[in-house]
Amino acid sequence: MAFKDIAILLFFITILQSQLHKSIALDNKTLIKAGYWRYDTLNPPNIQSINSTLYTHLIYGFAELTFNTSTDQMFVTISDDHDEQVKNFNRIVKRKNPSLKTILSIGGTNQSSISSTMYLLMSNAYFPGRKYFIESSITIARSYGFDGLDFCWIWPSSSQEISNLATLLDDWRVAIDLESKQVKKPRLLLTMAGKYTPWIEDLSFPIESMRKNLDWLHVFAFDYYDPGTTNNTSPVAALYDPNSDLNTDYGINAWIKSGFPSQNLVLGLPFYGYVWTLLSPKNNQIGAMGTGPGPKDYSYGTEAETEVFTSTNGMLSFNDIKRDMIKYRANNSSYNSTYVMNYVTIGKTWIGFDDVKAVISKVSYAKKRNLGGYVAWQVSYDWNSVLS
Ligand SMILES: *[C@@H]1O[C@H](CO)[C@@H](O)[C@H](O)[C@H]1NC(C)=O
Ligand SMILES: *[C@@H]1O[C@H](CO)[C@@H](O)[C@H](O)[C@H]1NC(C)=O
Ligand SMILES: *[C@@H]1O[C@H](CO)[C@@H](O)[C@H](O)[C@H]1NC(C)=O
Numbered sequence: 001m002a003f004k005d006i007a008i009l010l011f012f013i014t015i016l017q018s019q020l021h022k023s024i025a026l027d028n029k030t031l032i033k034a035g036y037w038r039y040d041t042l043n044p045p046n047i048q049s050i051n052s053t054l055y056t057h058l059i060y061g062f063a064e065l066t067f068n069t070s071t072d073q074m075f076v077t078i079s080d081d082h083d084e085q086v087k088n089f090n091r092i093v094k095r096k097n098p099s100l101k102t103i104l105s106i107g108g109t110n111q112s113s114i115s116s117t118m119y120l121l122m123s124n125a126y127f128p129g130r131k132y133f134i135e136s137s138i139t140i141a142r143s144y145g146f147d148g149l150d151f152c153w154i155w156p157s158s159s160q161e162i163s164n165l166a167t168l169l170d171d172w173r174v175a176i177d178l179e180s181k182q183v184k185k186p187r188l189l190l191t192m193a194g195k196y197t198p199w200i201e202d203l204s205f206p207i208e209s210m211r212k213n214l215d216w217l218h219v220f221a222f223d224y225y226d227p228g229t230t231n232n233t234s235p236v237a238a239l240y241d242p243n244s245d246l247n248t249d250y251g252i253n254a255w256i257k258s259g260f261p262s263q264n265l266v267l268g269l270p271f272y273g274y275v276w277t278l279l280s281p282k283n284n285q286i287g288a289m290g291t292g293p294g295p296k297d298y299s300y301g302t303e304a305e306t307e308v309f310t311s312t313n314g315m316l317s318f319n320d321i322k323r324d325m326i327k328y329r330a331n332n333s334s335y336n337s338t339y340v341m342n343y344v345t346i347g348k349t350w351i352g353f354d355d356v357k358a359v360i361s362k363v364s365y366a367k368k369r370n371l372g373g374y375v376a377w378q379v380s381y382d383w384n385s386v387l388s
């Protein structure tokens with residue numbers, strides 16, 4: 001594998017293509033090249049390892065929501081044990097790339113850990129106190145040196161929560177514009193994370209408010225399948241799927257048809273894959289029968305292995321996939337252009353993920369469809385230090 005690092009690869013693709021663009025004078029728009037960077041208390045990734053020259057925007061995850069029971073108010077906070085980390089983050093990534101913008105994300109992707117406070121905030125009982133949430137978010141962003149705010153809560157579940165979300169974004173935008181005038185600083189960015197389609201069961205995200213108020217939307221175009229929900233090896237982040245609506249192209253079209261501007265959709269790229277255990281190594285196509293997340297007994301390859309596959313739902317970062325491919329001398333991953341995905345088989349272990357080829361196709365798709373750019377989930381899943 002010539003390129004070990006997807007972000008570096010993307011950088012060169014975009015250089016190449018922006019030169020092509022220049023020569024054919026298509027437009028002057030700069031692509032948003034963003035990445036989430038999630039702070040993990042148990043296993044803190046090294047901020048120094050972020051090559052921030054590869055990005056235009058880095059999104060720090062996640063600020064917390066703190067509920068003050070004596071006042072019934074909800075505040076955005078950075079806990080004491082993250083304080084140093086957040087300061088270092090902004091200092092270090094901006095020193096390496098002075099034009100980089102950083103965004104503080106509120107919420108998260110672990111529904112069970114964030115749901116209670118988010119649902120409280122969005123509930124009719126506490127929603128009237130939203131101005132404390134909004135004001136504290138702006139104060140925190142400014143005091144730590146962020147250039148914007150991101151709302152990462154993709155699970156609104158009732159029409160009430162959706163209409164509250166619309167109002168929240170309206171109020172947030174007004175407050176951000178006002179603050180910018182008051183302190184005479186560039187306006188903070190306001191972004192949000194959304195599902196791959198605008199629909200949530202029979203509800204829809206509040207498109208009109210999102211269109212008016214957001215700078216852009218991070219489309220979480222992944223996790224269509226995982227070994228916890230199906231035993232068949234599956235296209236986990238397919239760009240296309242001839243047999244199902246669970247694919248990125250379908251979702252992007254749905255956002256655009258619903259009235260959300262394509263240039264404000266930023267395509268999520270998963271820097272990870274999912275691992276299945278096959279029933280038989282001989283049947284290793286996409287859709288092959290498996291027996292669950294893999295491997296449980298660490299029996300793949302030739303030697304006993306205890307340090308990999310610690311995840312219970314079978315998720316594996318790009319770094320770890322590449323490490324295992326090298327370790328077990330696996331063949332190159334196969335590319336399937338029907339779905340736009342890669343997969344690799346190591347004994348009974350089957351890994352579906354986006355390798356270089358799938359990533360290249362998705363980035364050219366983003367350009368062809370005039371999307372705003374791409375956002376990696378997540379930056380620390382792709383550095384090549386593990387390969388040494
Ligand atoms: C694997 O990929 C490398 C780099 O793209 C290429 O040079 C090599 O020929 C490939 N090997 C096989 C067996 O396809
Ligand atoms: C693109 O940039 C060039 C040079 O800066 C400028 O003359 C032109 O008007 C711009 N085009 C658009 C569509 O913004
Ligand atoms: C960071 O990315 C640049 C491309 O912008 C690349 O030239 C450089 O080698 C990368 N640095 C590291 C340490 O990977």
Ligand SMILES: *[C@@H]1O[C@H](CO)[C@@H](O)[C@H](O)[C@H]1NC(C)=O
Nearest residue numbers: 066067068069070071072073
């Ligand atoms: C909650 O609000 C009260 C009244 O403003 C304040 O005294 C108290 O310190 C707050 N508690 C927390 C945990 O922030």
Ligand SMILES: *[C@@H]1O[C@H](CO)[C@@H](O)[C@H](O)[C@H]1NC(C)=O
Nearest residue numbers: 109110111112113114115313
């Ligand atoms: C999600 O949050 C719950 C509740 O805090 C926690 O038990 C669980 O381990 C978290 N899951 C992940 C994948 O971090």
Ligand SMILES: *[C@@H]1O[C@H](CO)[C@@H](O)[C@H](O)[C@H]1NC(C)=O
Nearest residue numbers: 285286287335336337338339
């Ligand atoms: C992709 O995989 C599916 C399922 O195995 C197969 O039907 C299809 O032909 C493959 N596409 C290509 C281009 O090989």
Ligand SMILES: *[C@@H]1O[C@H](CO)[C@@H](O)[C@H](O)[C@H]1NC(C)=O
Nearest residue numbers: 227228229230231290291292
């Ligand atoms: C996958 O297969 C295993 C073994 O047959 C079974 O225990 C498990 O429930 C299946 N999982 C799903 C999601 O169907």
Ligand SMILES: *[C@@H]1O[C@H](CO)[C@@H](O)[C@H](O)[C@H]1NC(C)=O
Nearest residue numbers: 328329330331332345346347
């Ligand atoms: C690599 O591919 C060759 C040819 O398809 C196959 O015979 C071999 O078993 C594969 N090796 C591994 C480790 O999967």
